[in-house]
Amino acid sequence: MNKTFDRTSSILFALIGALFVAESRNISTSAYGSEVGPNLFPMGLGIILILLSLRLFWETFRYRESVTSAVVLRHKRFLLMLLATVLYAWFLEDIGYVISTFFFLLAGFRLMGSASWWKSAAVALAFSGGVYAVYVHILKGTLPGFPTWLGL
Amino acid sequence: MEALQYLADGFTIALQWHNLVYAFVGVLIGTSVGVLPGIGPMSGVALLLPVTASLTNGLSPEQAAASALILLAGVYYGAMYGGSTTSILLNTPGESSSVVTTLDGYQMARQGRAGAALSIAAIGSFVAGIVALVALVFLAQPLSEVALTFGPAEYFSLMILGLCAVSGLGGKSMTKALIMTVFGLLLATIGIDNVSGVARFTYDIPDLYQGLEFLTIAVGLFALGEVFKTILEADGTEAQLIKVDRILPTKADLKRSAAPIARGSLLGFFIGLLPGAGATLASFFSYIVEKKVSRQPERFGKGAIEGVAAPESANNAASGGAMIPLLTLGIPGSGTTAILMGALLMYNVQPGPLLFSDHPQVAWGLIASMFIGNVMLLILNLPLVKVFAKIIETPPQYLIPLIIAISVFGVYAVQISTFDLMLLIACGVAGYLLAKNDFPLAPLVLGLVLGPMIENNMRRALTTSNGDFLIFLQKPLSAIFLACALLWLVVPMILKLRGRQVVVNEEA
Numbered sequence: 001m002n003k004t005f006d007r008t009s010s011i012l013f014a015l016i017g018a019l020f021v022a023e024s025r026n027i028s029t030s031a032y033g034s035e036v037g038p039n040l041f042p043m044g045l046g047i048i049l050i051l052l053s054l055r056l057f058w059e060t061f062r063y064r065e066s067v068t069s070a071v072v073l074r075h076k077r078f079l080l081m082l083l084a085t086v087l088y089a090w091f092l093e094d095i096g097y098v099i100s101t102f103f104f105l106l107a108g109f110r111l112m113g114s115a116s117w118w119k120s121a122a123v124a125l126a127f128s129g130g131v132y133a134v135y136v137h138i139l140k141g142t143l144p145g146f147p148t149w150l151g152l
Numbered sequence: 153m154e155a156l157q158y159l160a161d162g163f164t165i166a167l168q169w170h171n172l173v174y175a176f177v178g179v180l181i182g183t184s185v186g187v188l189p190g191i192g193p194m195s196g197v198a199l200l201l202p203v204t205a206s207l208t209n210g211l212s213p214e215q216a217a218a219s220a221l222i223l224l225a226g227v228y229y230g231a232m233y234g235g236s237t238t239s240i241l242l243n244t245p246g247e248s249s250s251v252v253t254t255l256d257g258y259q260m261a262r263q264g265r266a267g268a269a270l271s272i273a274a275i276g277s278f279v280a281g282i283v284a285l286v287a288l289v290f291l292a293q294p295l296s297e298v299a300l301t302f303g304p305a306e307y308f309s310l311m312i313l314g315l316c317a318v319s320g321l322g323g324k325s326m327t328k329a330l331i332m333t334v335f336g337l338l339l340a341t342i343g344i345d346n347v348s349g350v351a352r353f354t355y356d357i358p359d360l361y362q363g364l365e366f367l368t369i370a371v372g373l374f375a376l377g378e379v380f381k382t383i384l385e386a387d388g389t390e391a392q393l394i395k396v397d398r399i400l401p402t403k404a405d406l407k408r409s410a411a412p413i414a415r416g417s418l419l420g421f422f423i424g425l426l427p428g429a430g431a432t433l434a435s436f437f438s439y440i441v442e443k444k445v446s447r448q449p450e451r452f453g454k455g456a457i458e459g460v461a462a463p464e465s466a467n468n469a470a471s472g473g474a475m476i477p478l479l480t481l482g483i484p485g486s487g488t489t490a491i492l493m494g495a496l497l498m499y500n501v502q503p504g505p506l507l508f509s510d511h512p513q514v515a516w517g518l519i520a521s522m523f524i525g526n527v528m529l530l531i532l533n534l535p536l537v538k539v540f541a542k543i544i545e546t547p548p549q550y551l552i553p554l555i556i557a558i559s560v561f562g563v564y565a566v567q568i569s570t571f572d573l574m575l576l577i578a579c580g581v582a583g584y585l586l587a588k589n590d591f592p593l594a595p596l597v598l599g600l601v602l603g604p605m606i607e608n609n610m611r612r613a614l615t616t617s618n619g620d621f622l623i624f625l626q627k628p629l630s631a632i633f634l635a636c637a638l639l640w641l642v643v644p645m646i647l648k649l650r651g652r653q654v655v656v657n658e659e660a
Contacts, residue, residue, distance in 0.1 A: 005589045013331055020338055020353070027352055036614040038345040038352060041607045042338060049334045056327045078384045082581070085556055089573035092564065101557055108553025112383070123550055131561060141206050141565055 003060050010056040017049030080111050097143040101128035155289050158508075162516025166524050171222050171517070175525045178223035179532060182230020187238055187543045188551065192248070193231035193471075194487045194594070195374035197224050199555070201367055201495055202562030217499035218514045222521040224495055225475075228488055229281060229522070232431060232471050233529055236273040236464050237540055240266060249431035249467040252439045256452060256459030267537065268401040269460050272409050274533040275401075276465035280417035281526035284472020287421055288479075288519055292508065295480040299505035304612035305623050309633035311606045314483040316637035317427040318598055320644050324590045332591055336599020337606065339364055346604065347611055359571040366494045366600055368572045371559050372579025373586075373593050374487075379555050380584040386548060400534075401457075409461035412442050420466030424473025427485035434470035435463035472522070478503055479515060483602070487594030490601045497601070 020042050027039040088104035105124035114120045135141045165171065178200075185196035204223050208216035235250040240257035253273070260269040302310070315337075319329040342353045343363025354360040401409075419441060420434040442462040443452050452459050477483045482504025484490040496503050496514075507515045533540070563576050587593055617623035625631045 002589055005585070009586075009589070009591070013335065016335070016338070020341075023353055028348070028350055036611045036619055038348045038350045041610065042341040042352065045334050045338050045341070049331065049338065052327055052331045052334060056325075056331060059325070059327060073384050074386075075384070078380065081383050081553075081556075082380075082577070085560075085577055086574075089560060089570060089577060092560070092573065093570055097561075101561075105553050105557055108556065109549055112549035112552050114547075114549040127554060127557065135206065135561075135565065139206060139209060141209060142568060143561075143565065 006060045007057060010053040010060070013056070014050050014053035017046040017053060020046035020049070077111060081108065084108060084111065093144045094147065096146045098128045098132045098146065101131070155293050158293070158512060158516045159289055159520060161512065162518075162520035163523075165218060165513050165517035166222065166521035171219055171521060172524065174219050174223040175226050175521050176528055176532075178226020179230040179525050179528045182227035182232075183234040183237075183529070183533065183540055184230075184543050185227065186231035186234020186236075187540050188234075188546065192235065192378075193228055194491065195378050196227050196231045197488055197491045198367075198370040198373075199375045199558060199562065200224060200227050201491065201498075202371065202566045203558070204495070205367075205498060206562075206565045213499055214501075214511060214513055217496065217501045217511070218517040220495055220499065221492065221514060221518045222525075224492055225518060225522055226525045226528075228492070229277070229468060229471055229525065230529060232468055233274065233277045233464075233533065234540065236277075236460075237270060237537070238544060240269045240273070240460070241541055242544065249435050249470075250464075251432070252435045252463040253460055255439070256454075256456050259453065259455035260457065260460065263455050265455065265457075268405050268457065270537045271401050271534055272405060272457055272461050273464040274530055274537075275406075276409065276413045276416065276461045277468040278526050278530040279413050280420060280465035280469035281472055281522065281529070283417040284421045284424070284469045284475075285519065285523050285526070288472060288476055288522075291476055292480055292515070292519070295476065296505035296508050299481050302505075302629070303627070304609040304616070305627045305630045306633065308606060308609040308613055309624055309630040309637070310481065311483060311602050311609070313633045313637040313640070314427045314477070314485065315595070315598060315602065315606075316640045318485065319595050320640040326641065326644065328591045329595050332586070332593065333595040333599045336596035337603045338599075339369070339596075340600050340603025341607070347608060359569060364575065364600075365567055365572060366597075367498065367566060368563050368576050369579050369600060370491050370494060370597055371563055372576040373583035373597065374491075375555060375559050376576065376580025377583025377587055377593070379552055379559075380580055381588070382548065382552055384584070405457050409457050412438075412458040412462035413465045415441060415445070416462035416465035417469040420469030421473040423466070424470030424485075425476055427477055427483060431467035431470040431474075431486075434466040438462040438466035475522075479507060479518075480505060482507070482605070484598060487597055490594065490598045494597075494601050 024039045024043040024046065027042075028037050084104055084107045088100055092100045102124045105127060106120050109120035109124065110117075132143060136143055136145070166175070181200065182193075182196060185199075186193065201224065204220040207223075208220050211219060232249065235245060236253050236257065239245045239250040239253040240261050243254050243258040245251045245254055257269045257273070260266065315333050319333045320326060340363070342360055344351050344354075344361055351361060416438040419438050420431070423434040423437060424431070439452075439459060439462060442458050443449050446452065446456075446458060448456075471488070474485050474489050477485050478489045478493055482493070482502065484493045493503055501507065501511050501514055559576065559580075560573060563572050583593060613623055614621070623630075624634060
């Protein structure tokens with residue numbers, strides 16, 4: 001177990017609990033025809049969450065830190081993939097499904113260690129084009145199409 | 153015999169050609185997902201949830217719900233089965249319920265009996281699936297009739313029991329499991345309160361008025377979380393795959409595994425019924441039982457076929473048993489059934505006692521299709537074992553980005569909002585971090601699904617009692633449920649204090 005993470009997360013969860021308690025004070029305390037308002041449930045849960053977080057914090061003093069296994073974390077690869085995913089999600093609506101998915105997959109395949117550009121591009125194209133064709137043209141679903149400035 | 157009549161109706165629904173296709177596709181995808189390292193039943197079902205939602209677009213809501221559920225349930229037990237393949241061939245369990253299978257399964261494979269192990273796993277799963285189904289058919293109706301007499305107070309307490317059971321067995325630390333449960337319940341309060349119409353915790357952000365979408369969070373936590381884990385931790389070394397030669401088991405193998413399969417199925421089914429105790433516990437227990445019962449316990453761990461047959465039947469029977477509380481009481485007992493419940497709610501079908509009277513097509517269609525799905529699983533798996541073994545060799549550099557792309561596609565297709573995509577990615581990161589530090593994810597999803605129902609029932613009960621909380625203790629059934637809930641939390645704690653090893657149920 002990781003003490004630092006457990007402590008940080010217990011503080012974080014306590015803060016979340018406190019936030020819910022504080023904010024639920026702004027919600028009306030009764031509903032029409034009932035003494036029980038919409039504030040009660042979140043407030044009660046917030047208090048329980050704070051108590052549980054305190055207990056977790058207390059527990060972190062009681063166990064010994066276990067030795068972390070020697071797995072090498074590949075932070076760079078992860079951050080780049082995360083960045084690619086965020087950019088993909090962000091620009092999905094602007095540049096359309098096919099184009100954004102193609103570039104995301106191409107970048108993703110290469111980041112994960114695919115050796116050949118051609119193979120990556122072919123798989124990426126097949127997936128993005130295939131999903132778009134099947135979903136939009138056959139199943140009549142909605143996905144962002146091609147951007148208008150392409151003139152398609 | 154009413155049940156048989158309903159079952160026959162269910163078969164007419166499940167045998168419609170499109171539903172047969174859905175069952176087939178579900179089982180096929182499920183098995184592939186189970187075989188693929190890194191995606192278990194839970195992430196498989198979560199990943200396919202939005203895809204099924206878009207596939208069933210054109211159907212009427214009832215039919216769509218039935219078809220979607222048929223497909224997702226197919227994925228569920230397909231994945232349960234597929235997980236055993238990697239256990240046997242690679243010594244790496246595809247999901248936690250197949251951990252036990254590695255003990256004897258891999259040894260059998262090394263002795264050149266991989267085919268026999270795989271096929272006995274398939275046969276065991278099939279028998280177990282059928283046992284669970286027969287029990288489901290006869291228990292479903294009576295149980296839901298009992299549940300119909302429940303008032304809001306009983307429901308509230310029953311759901312609390314469900315949550316406590318899952319948290320009590322939820323992982324290495326009960327505190328962490330409880331934190332995740334409460335956090336899930338809190339997340340469920342975001343959005344418009346559906347009793348009073350008041351907006352809670354929305355801060356005038358339009359995306360929040362509907363509440364956080366269950367689907368986005370489930371896909372993010374399970375599917376993306378596991379993908380991120382693979383990206384960060386995979387070392388790139390390839391495991392040695394054992395070749396499959398002869399597929400059919402010998403007569404002696406069959407004879408030896410008959411009794412373990414029967415015991416495993418029954419044990420698994422009853423363990424599956426209990427909320428919180430899922431397939432993983434079932435497989436562990438049945439392995440221990442077999443070892444106790446066996447006349448030559450020393451053979452276990454060295455390639456005893458009983459050690460494959462019993463746990464594999466038990467985990468499949470448990471996943472069938474887990475459907476009973478879901479369908480009759482509306483209370484999911486595990487992460488995967490919580491996701492199935494989320495799927496039902498997406499189609500406006502409320503699982504619970506009224507399911508059988510309000511939506512008989514959905515309920516009985518699903519039950520019948522589980523039967524068909526099990527037959528398909530057997531037909532598909534025996535001859536195709538070699539093909540599935542090939543799936544393990546899918547190059548991860550293509551697989552990982554494709555899973556991300558499928559998650560994004562699925563969530564966008566249903567939600568059509570960039571906000572949900574960002575939430576998806578955030579949940580993926582959170583899911584990885586939390587799971588890595590022993591925060592179990594299943595209780596969070598369970599809390600998220602059950603949250604609105606618990607709150608509604610609590611408030612309805614309190615309204616009838618004029619705000620007096622004692623109503624939950626004055627109703628006898630409700631008091632019993634609450635007492636059980638308390639026991640479920642206290643007993644493991646006492647056992648732990650006494651230094652006993654408590655078997656915990658990891659995600660399944």
